Amino acid sequence: MADLARELGVSTTTISRALSDHFSIGPAMKQKVLKLAKKYNYQPNHMASALRKGKSKLLGVIVPYIEGRFFAKVVHGIETAATKAGYNVIICQSNEDVANERRNLESLLSAQVAGVMVSLSRTTHEFHHFDKLRDRGVPLVFFDRVIEGNNVNAVLLDDREGGYLATRHLLTQGCQRIAHLAGPQHLNIYRNRLQGYFDALREAGQPADERLVRYTDMTQAQSAEATRALLALESPPDAVFAAGDYSALGAMQEARRQGLCVPTDMAIAGFSNEAFTVVAEPTITTVDQHCEEMGQATVRLLLELIGVGSNAFIPRQLSLRPELLVRDSSLREVDETQPLATAAAQP
Amino acid sequence: MADLARELGVSTTTISRALSDHFSIGPAMKQKVLKLAKKYNYQPNHMASALRKGKSKLLGVIVPYIEGRFFAKVVHGIETAATKAGYNVIICQSNEDVANERRNLESLLSAQVAGVMVSLSRTTHEFHHFDKLRDRGVPLVFFDRVIEGNNVNAVLLDDREGGYLATRHLLTQGCQRIAHLAGPQHLNIYRNRLQGYFDALREAGQPADERLVRYTDMTQAQSAEATRALLALESPPDAVFAAGDYSALGAMQEARRQGLCVPTDMAIAGFSNEAFTVVAEPTITTVDQHCEEMGQATVRLLLELIGVGSNAFIPRQLSLRPELLVRDSSLREVDETQPLATAAAQP
DNA sequence: TACCTTTACGCAATGCTTTGCGAAGCAAAA
């Protein structure tokens, strides 16, 4: 900047203002500055700018882990949208540990990020560490895993709708007793999927049977075990809606181990559209979460907050609609006499 | 820092030096400063530090894309190792486009990163945009996809060894005619896997049969097609080593479609240890690339370069050893009379 | 002509930390 100022015989003040399109600089001067800046390939020093303004061109994102399809895709969406807006993205992993989450937050603050996006760790039960962000005026947007009953900005999937769609689909396939493999209930996503399950049953006039709902940690192993217990019931289920794909896989494997045919004896639907669901045999019906769209929506909301200044802004919640992907694990010969049969199979 | 200085009646110079363990500060003073800093929960401003020193606590990483198992896991390793060393990681995606790669590089430079890690985009055929890094003294380490025949720092997988291990394993299982589904040969990784295949055959005294090597784009569909062609040969293969897991899956599905039993009639091995390989039935033998280790090794090398200052340092290449994971798709009843039988099955 | 308003720009301080050079204090050596 000093070089440009010298060459044009003006001060660095003028250069700075011309580059940031300040009103007090005349159009002629702006043109000259811009041209010279281009000629010398002037690159603003983001650090200096950040130091002065207290705001950088960096966005922070904290996810439980980056490997695994869901978060990788969301981060992909985040990075794409952020880059388009001239921001860089710092990623942190909490590894499902609230202590790491706290450290990550400190780390992002000391990097002077302009805003933060968070998907909560599984072990986060209290949220005071996020207060510091508000104190410092750094906007915060949650995605997918959020603080509930709190005034926060969030982008999430309509998990209830997803659970509802999957369960209703199983109903339309003629299933009479649909079990649910639920996830940890302190996480909103699993609670909502369960709710969707209940809603679909209620709508169909089927009573909810508590014995058909099993709570697991969503691993393949625990889900297989839960399925074993379900099949040992007096009147075992003829379908399972699992709140996750690995869970669905565990259920499917256990069912087949017991000699049942999927989907004829036992229809199965999962959640998340993991890569293996199209590879498994049979392919697994699941709910797609539109991950990249979630990432992009999160960035959009965050940038808006950065724009207006986060204070005195009404917290906003965005809800994205999931999509049911019907595949072989749930697709029975549809009984045409069934009034409910409205599901469309995908090729 | 000013507050601490005032309270202790010293200058900010002393505070700064005490905190960075400078030799010119007495141990007594250091203790006092550290204690007070802790009491006031002093957080250094990384921006200011970066501005002054010209080096931040940020590392940049450019990958072709973040979704997909391989890069996600490498990035996981990178982030973990970087965090442990007190660094934050900025990720960028080139989307397999060299123009984006260039932009990402500019972006990272203006963020004043202390070092950069790159896995080349598929469309990068010239490398001058990396010169700017050297000009500015920013260390650079490539991983997985590297500039070849060039003086660069790099961490990569020994793909030849991986191909060799997989093929040798199939030989020890008594396979007589092993086919190879190869990937695009302009990529070093696929070229090397093919080389490993040839090496193992030569070592076993088996002549390489050109008709048994098929070049595909590594998709499931093309690989199935190639397999169909292989099975139509006069003397069809009794084993397939595919250079990728999706490719192996395609081969397996085609083989079973033709009524062959895997692994008895046709043994199959893949490459990459994709998530679905343990989910498929039978589970698929594959080569694990130790992705996270690659990320960690990359960070280690980069930090070393940052430590010594990148100038006048001899470029280093690290080669990681892959690991063969023997699973059901290749595990026959080992014939004890076979002299080659040295493979160990894993539980 | 005297006075006011706009327009266009500069001065200098600010944000926070780091560092070259210099100096004070004190003990050991001459």
Added chain:
DNA sequence: TTTTGCTTCGCAAAGCATTGCGTAAAGGTA
């Protein structure tokens, strides 16, 4: 006592961009 050397610390500049306040020139009005 003087010299030498070491330890410990401060001054002030530097790193780069931003901004409140002030000023000078240009244009307009009574």
